Amino acid sequence: MPLPPLPPPPPVAAPLVVGFSGGLDSTVLLHWLVADPAIGRRGLRAIHIHHGLQAQADDWADHCQQLAAQWQLELQVIRVQVDNHGQGMEAAARDARRQAFIHALRAGEQLVLAHHREDQAETFLLRALRGSGCDGLAAMQPWSRIGPHPLWRPLLDYSRQQLHRYAQAHALRWIDDPSNADTDFDRNFLRQQVLPLLARRWPHASQALAGSAARCAQDAQLLALHDQQLLAQLAGRHDYLPINALTALASNQRARLIRAWLRQRGAPPLPGQQHQRLDQQVLASAHDRQARVSWAGGWQLRRWRDQLHLLAPAPALDPGWQASWDGRQPLPLPDGSVWQLHGAPGFSRVLQVRLRQGGERLRLPGRTHATALKDCLQQAHLPPWQRLSLPLLWDGDELLAAGDALLAQGFSPPRVAAGACLQRCWPTAD
Template identity: 45%
Template sequence: MNDWIARVGEAVSRRSCNGVRWLGYSGGLDSTVLLHLLCGQGVELRAVHVHHGLSANADAWQAHCAAVAESLGVPFCTRNVQVQSDGSGLEQAARAARYSVFEDLLQSGDQLLLAQHGDDQVETFFLRLLRGAGALGLAAMADARPIGGATVLRPLLGVGRTQLEGYAREHRLTWIDDESNADQSLDRNYLRATVLPLLSERWPLRERVVRASANLREAAELLGDLGEADLISCGRRRERFGESIDLGSLRHLPERRQKNLIRRWLAGCGGDMPEAAHLQQALAQALQAAGDRRMAVALGGMVARRFRERLFLTPPLPAQPERGEWHWGGSGCLQLPGSWELCAGPGWPEGRYRVRFRRGGERAKPVGRSRSQTLKKLLQEAALEPWLRDRVPLVYQGEQLVSVGDLFQCREGLAGSLKWRYGGACE
């Protein structure tokens, strides 16, 4: 037993932590063993418990976790979530709620230790296989991966549940048994209780899955490298809102590489692996030869759009902007709905400004023009993407329109400049 304990400690210590080291502590066997083991090795950490509220025992579990953490001298915190299934199942919805907590909690340089073990890896492999996953999905869980500027570590992936139970008994640990683990209507529980024990009688399942996952991860990394190279060849560039690539270059790639490029692009922007049908639909609409058709295809939590022979990948747009207006003193940044902001650049004069969005029928006379034109035509000339034209901030001083975002100014002699930018995903 000492060999695997030492390996777990080494897996944590060899990855330096420049911030806070957190441990996701559910109170179950796995996280209880990991917490106790690392405390015994002198690893400094904090425990975070996510209260899902799905069980009548959830409050008791939280109290148990707090008591165990206190007995070990570990700082402890709880985050409450509301789990709302979107049709993907309760287990997936609970996982999404947990990761939302983790993403809010973690700062750059932090580490998050999770206690999934080798038997969990086997279950994940078969679940993804039965859902038709590709190479990356079948590579199952990585022992380390980034999450924002932080890192997720899974130091128990080389350890089986039997070994964890032996450790817990030896050290007289107490842990929570979630009653939902007996519910075989859940796919993971059915595999664990019914299918995998039969397979394990004939094959060394954990060892075979570890080997297969490692091979598939290598294949997935090669596909990722190819996708990155193809993104560069397709002129990937940062846009005001999301990113874009050249459609002409994309058309010259074989279809399999087009799909691989999109998957890699999504991953780089923080999106999820897309449904095959959605990916096919996005490519079909994007690659049509006729004109700049309006398209907006949901894809892995992002949106694929097309404009002027470029394919855009953007975050989802929030609801249509409000028709109100905001008062601004012309210094610092004005926060606008939907994670946008308008910032004063060097030399921009302070004053009393009103900021609002388009309401229809506006005209503007950019500096250097002899006459005014409709704002609609001016935004077309400025090549502003159509999905942003109702969201550009119009800056007024008194009744005079003085600037249209950072696209152009409408008053002679106005010093300085503005910056209109988005502060959300893929930026």
């Protein structure tokens, strides 16, 4: 059985890392890649996630190590702790694997997983049963991301039966995980009972469901393009959304736009019931109220004046925090943000960075006297919660900058090159 040809390589021929469970699917995938000399030149290794959930888990790791040695391949075995915090063992194990892969992947590597057509059909059905929309029904994509790394699923168009024939033709050995027969797990129930029943009536059921997922993916891509265009119009270069523009949209379009904005900013999805609360209690509230909705351990969507802001969970700040900074490298700040100096190699001398204590004064450009920083921040329309964690740049007793919102008269040559600017940013997720 021929397997699909490699897609066009990216501009940089990145090394590949196979998620290798030792089961049929990943064994076929790894064998196929090992046999390709071009892949060997790019670089190829494998990772086995040891969940420790089965008595045979150590034997499975040994099996994978033996195959890797036979194929002269580097294998990394990673032991994970599966913590089920009410989300179900399937989801907990999946989250543990995902985090293990993200931490184990090296810079520039691409992860390769062996999901096939039946996996895609199962994912489509599971998401349909959860009431997912077009984005969710798109299921798995051949190319996506895991953390900062590309994720490739080259076998999505191939059935498990085809993979089985390939494995037999090449006399491959693989592991059969007995937990796959446990129909208490949703995915196993679909695999063992629902899909075979559908296939008896509709022999091409899995192919049809995977095809529906592909068409949903096409529609989702078009909608995502429209979302990005609309976001660019509404948000522009700001880090907030204008509430008047949001409320002018239809509710379903507004919900899509907010989901896209949260995804762009690295926030977890807003639960469905929270969208309704957002409409009724935040967007419809008076402009002088700082109404908010919270979810996922401290994320907030918060109204300030006629703006909707996203707030990430904030660590407790040490008011006595301070650091020395020459501006040559980005400076990590205690709230998780990073301060960077652009347009100059650095400051002419080492300066001090501290948090607000109260009572500071700032001399704005063109002014002959200093003004209370509190008044300057209000006039700059900086939201109250941003003022609390604002980093201040000092040269001795002279305040040179308050975050990237306010620069003082003294933020100029010879301390810093003309045209230099400060930028404060927050890292985003995948």
